[in-house]
Amino acid sequence: MSSQAPHSTLLIPGPIEFDDAVLQSMSHFAESHVGPPFVKIFGDSLRMLRQLFQTTNPASQPLILSGSGTLGWDLVASNLIERGENALILHTGYFADSFAACLETYGVNATQLKAPIGDRPSLAEIEAALKEKDYKVITITHVDTSTGVLSDIKSVAELVRRVSPNTLVVVDGVCSVGCEEIAFDAWDIDVVLTASQKAIGCPPGLSVLMLSGRAMDRFNTRSSPPASYYASMQNWLPIMKNYEAGKPSYFATPATQLVRALHTTLSQVTSRPLAERFTAHATASARVKAAVAELGLQQLALKPENQANAMTAIKLPEGVTPPDVLPLLMKKGVVFAGGLHKQCASTYIRFGHMGVSVTDPARDDIEKAITALKEVFAEVGK
Incomplete structure (x- = not known):
């Protein structure tokens, strides 16, 4: 606790x-x-x-x-x-x-x-x-x-x-x-x-x-x-x-x-093999990206070899902007970031998944966030 x-x-x-x-x-x-x-x-x-x-x-x-x-x-x-x-x-x-x-x-x-x-x-x-x-x-x-x-x-x-x-x-x-x-x-x-x-x-x-x-x-x-x-x-x-x-x-x-x-x-x-840490992040990243695909959404980085294990940039459905979803996610207890790239900032949100949220088995941060994502997109009707 x-x-x-x-x-x-x-x-x-x-x-x-x-x-x-x-x-x-x-x-x-x-x-x-x-x-x-x-x-x-x-x-x-x-x-x-x-x-x-x-x-x-x-x-x-x-x-x-x-x-x-x-x-x-x-x-x-x-x-x-x-x-x-x-x-x-x-x-x-x-x-x-x-x-x-x-x-x-x-x-x-x-x-x-x-x-x-x-x-x-x-x-x-x-x-x-x-x-x-x-x-x-x-x-x-x-x-x-x-x-x-x-x-x-x-x-x-x-x-x-x-x-x-x-x-x-x-x-x-x-x-x-x-x-x-x-x-x-x-x-x-x-x-x-x-x-x-x-x-x-x-x-x-x-x-x-x-x-x-x-x-x-x-x-x-x-x-x-x-x-x-x-x-x-x-x-x-x-x-x-x-x-x-x-x-x-x-x-x-x-x-x-x-x-x-x-x-x-x-x-x-450094108390554990670094390979274990890298594997944990890759596993969590794969889980997040699978959930994004299940929602019918795409990532900004389309090619698997270009997709980071630290975070996922999630493209929003047509007609949906970050202000439509970020406050709803916060109400469910998770804080995501809006888009940052100046050419398309209003079209996507960013989910960071790294550190203790991934490596601490006592935490359920990633699953909690995935659940919140599914609920929010159901609420916005997309």
């Missing part, structure tokens, strides 16, 4: 529902951010991130920063590519547009390779684009939260290494880390950025990254200083290395209670 106050179950694509122990960690008493107890917690959290991202390479570097997942974009744009250089953005929805806008803010030439809504660029299209010019980075949204489209990171990374080996492979894993497999070493990825509040299962407020040795070399050979102060790797890398080595260090005050909460959820996640 949860100790949390009664509330509607939050099933948007993040923030998600949290485990009681994670929330209780947030109530930890005030402590020094350079004191031995907190330094140990921070160092342990960095080491557990290596497990979560599946990297044993000592050249890789995890980072935990106070900020949202968006801060990860700034760190990439201000440290790993320079003004006037080229970036290729694989577009699968809203968040590719945003990453491109971030890169352009720092003077980067951002080229978007776009796919139709609900689809992803083909490997042939990516190969052709990589052969056209020298791209310093390629960015891929692993799961675009606006469309529910899943990208094939492994295949894209293999292609980049074959066609343009000096291009850094940058993965926006905000809505994938913790529920979709990411094998950092095996897939030869350079950057994965994410945030605390989605499948990792921590409250919002932490930006989490993993950097490869190749990415570190790119930073160390810049011809100009980093274009940001707070997001400068020059300022943060010594801090992260010291914390992981058990040494107190300071650049900017970390969010101590949030790091405590992150430590708790990472301890839970």
